[in-house]
Amino acid sequence: MNKEDIAYIAGIVDGEGSLGVYKYKNSRTGYVQYRAALQIGNTNEELISWLSHKLHINNYLKAYNSHPNGKPIYSVHLTGKKTIALIPLILPHLIVKRRVSLLILDFYRKSLAIPGKRDLPQVEKDRRDQLVQETKRLNHQGFI
Numbered sequence: 001m002n003k004e005d006i007a008y009i010a011g012i013v014d015g016e017g018s019l020g021v022y023k024y025k026n027s028r029t030g031y032v033q034y035r036a037a038l039q040i041g042n043t044n045e046e047l048i049s050w051l052s053h054k055l056h057i058n059n060y061l062k063a064y065n066s067h068p069n070g071k072p073i074y075s076v077h078l079t080g081k082k083t084i085a086l087i088p089l090i091l092p093h094l095i096v097k098r099r100v101s102l103l104i105l106d107f108y109r110k111s112l113a114i115p116g117k118r119d120l121p122q123v124e125k126d127r128r129d130q131l132v133q134e135t136k137r138l139n140h141q142g143f144i
Contacts, residue, residue: 057082
């Protein structure tokens with residue numbers, strides 16, 4: 001990606017993106033995972049297709065708007081390492097999502113320091129749960 005693409009993607013993330021740390025529980029095994037994720041949705045399929053190409057995502061989703069006259073909503077999703085790789089590139093250009101991006105990078109850095117991801121100490125589980133709630137709050141709050 002060139003500098004202009006990175007800056008443009010940062011603007012899209014700031015305006016249309018949902019960025020956070022999310023908790024996933026496997027219903028079969030009960031195993032809990034915490035992952036960084038980014039979702040960008042828009043009614044312009046050309047924009048989402050372009051993002052999909054630039055972010056090396058194989059496909060994007062199409063959902064139908066529940067409003068009778070609503071346009072379909074297209075979205076791209078990144079999780080884990082793809083999200084972590086993107087954040088440092090777009091961080092200098094972020095305004096709205098800057099604080100949540102810094103929290104995610106801190107989450108990832110601290111997660112790397114803990115061997116054996118399955119049996120986390122309770123204090124680490126609590127820290128991650130708190131981070132999930134904080135990123136939700138920041139996304140709900142908007143401009144920070």
